[in-house]
Amino acid sequence: MSVSEAATLADVLRLQGQIRGDATALVFEGHSTSFRTLDRHSNAVANGLMALGVQRHERVAYLGKNSDIFIELLFGAIKAGVVMAPVNWRLAGPEIAFIVEDCKAAILFVGPEFVEQVRDLQSQLPGVRFFMTTEGGASEWQDFRSWRDAQNDRDPDTPLGKNEVAIQLYTSGTTGKPKGAMLSHDNFLSLLRIAEQDTPDWNKWTEDDVSLVAMPIFHIGGVGWAVYGLYHGAKSVIAREFDPTKVLDFFERFGISKLFLVPAAMQFIVRQPRARQVGFSRLRYILYGASPVPAGLVEGSIPVFRCGLLEMERQDEA
Template identity: 45%
Template sequence: MGKSAITIADHVRAHAAATPDAIALIFEGRETSYAALDRQASRVANALIAGGHVPGGRVAYLGKNRDDYFGFWLGAAKAGLVTVPVNWRLAAPEVAYILADARPCLILVEPEFLDRVAGQGATILLTDPCGDYPLLADWRDAQADTDPRRDAGYDAAVLMLYTSGTTGQPKGAMLSNRSLLGLRASEPDLPDWYRWSAADVSLIAMPIFHISGSGWGLWTLQHGAKGVVVREFDPARVLDLLVTFRISKIMLVPTALRILCDHPAAAATDFSFLRTICYGGSAIPLDLLRQAIAVIGCGFAQMYGMTETAGTIIGLPPQDHDPDGSERMRGIGLPLPGVRVRISDEAGNTLPPGAIGEILVASQANMIGYFDRPDATAEAIDADGWLRTGDAGWMDADGYLYLADRIKDMIITGGENVYPAEVENALYSHPAVADVAVIGVPDAKWGEAVKAIVVPQEGETPDPDALIAWARERIAAYKAPKTVDFRSDLPRNPSGKILRRLLRDEYR
């Protein structure tokens, strides 16, 4: 097997053989060596095979960040199955939709979310004791640790992450070994801020149902580094772990970075061991960069990507982060080695530098496609492998990329993507709502906040708090509007489409 075809499980196998006692993961006082992680993965794989689960099948995980998720994922990969981590923040109907769409043969779930997986027709495993359900550890450790080596092919899916779209219906983006690892096959060509070594200690703080969580954890394990897993982001806990384990790399969204810098203990914390903070989800405000440089003092790198590109494909390096401000800080940076980018007009023609169009990308990192959605896949990726990002932008003469707008009207609040359509669908079902438009408005804490603009049914005067509560019962709390305004009508174009841009301009 050539270097370019090494799978995610192969990396852990190699580290288990070369440095068996090196610590792979630390979680709430529990340490797992690379040899132990590799054995755990083999046992998981053998348990799946013994259960009759066939290659290409899906296994799901519903829970917060934990170390044994990675052993579970690697074990599924060793058995040729696809892991589907599900967003625990979603409302029950949203979780039910994803599980019905993914059709997992087995679901690993934390006890607090057990009610979300009832009636799915899949084998249920629990991470911790609750009732009579079997435990992951018992199910796993009843098997031999002989490696079955039934890995999926380099171009076969090993991870499926659900991403919402303009229709409000989530789609499973299938990521292969190539998607997750292909760009890293030529490590010497990568920029310094993007490189890893076995000496690195990373903080896995982003949720594992995002590529920023699972991908960050994978990069840690790929390079034989040490990963400290955080169940969920808490600034005091993160500061403590940073110092205790001398974390060298961390990935955050700007909202979390601001919360960290604002914490009273941050000013007295020694951050000299921290080399790079990578951030994504949105650009970093200049005042936050200045604050972070003053408080933390390490390098900062912006990472641009999406679920469909297996994470980062474009980055703004530390040397372009100027506390005095610069034109480049308004952008998202340069394509990584192996990533091709072009700006396209509506007819598919490539536009010259400075012209605004849709950002298209082609690379090994692109997803295989959307699960069971060939039409949506064909719409997203053309026959030549160019993926439509849905972002409008432009490129300067030096190859730096800049975002001009989000074509799909997506809202980014606290690093989470929210599509107006899914919020509008939830509010439309309220009997007092005749029409509704949802937009993102500037917010000092979250970057953007979700706002609903509602046209009430004739004779109705709905209560804003009641509408927000109605939405929270049907969609995740972070998607629900923070505020609701009312008006008699909404601006629409001649074909009836809501002109959200006009509404955004009003509030900005």
């Protein structure tokens, strides 16, 4: 079976674990993870979730910035038939509590920046059965890596259908409370396959491509782009959060060839004086979207990046 024939996102990672094997899948703050290791780690996460009694179709939530651990958690949840619900870490405490309780999260995985905030919110989260830190910082809660490494890393081989929910993303709640948008495996894979039709130049990927995941993973522009890179077997460099200076560092260090940005992020980079000194020789395309494009931004970006620019509309709901 080829990746283009995969029925679920779990199949995508399994296949890339075999096809790409020891090739680098993720790079995060000096740590590299191969496709094979990512596949194995996600198996351990899946088995660990089931050992904790998390049932099929239950939700687990993630409150943290971008990291390689989130990708392990996402695919581990998928392989267990469990649904990941990443939470917008920019929200105020009551809004975070609302989302975690609304999705009925059995487990809340907490990034290091938010341990104290979640401690303060615990009384407002009666439905959460387990709290776990992704990078330590709370002795009363289990640490993710020690928990993961104690699990069996054999594939649980949980039966999954293409129409089952793969992830639950929350809208911004501009007209009321945030609403959970449930995206199926087919939502992701159909979009990827449509993009492959006639293989437009912007969607030609090679084993040498390096993708930058710089947008937040609680939004489709972040998590969707991360899945996009894994689907194509590319190396994905993960930025903990968007910082224009660090983005330029990533270009110099890793030779980024593709990335997705919102227009405001593009503008921040273009306005950096150093952007005219950084080599973008490997950059082939920037995909951008998710908000209106300011007048002149595209024209101003072309002489800086000297690459193809493609507007792409993405919605958490679709």
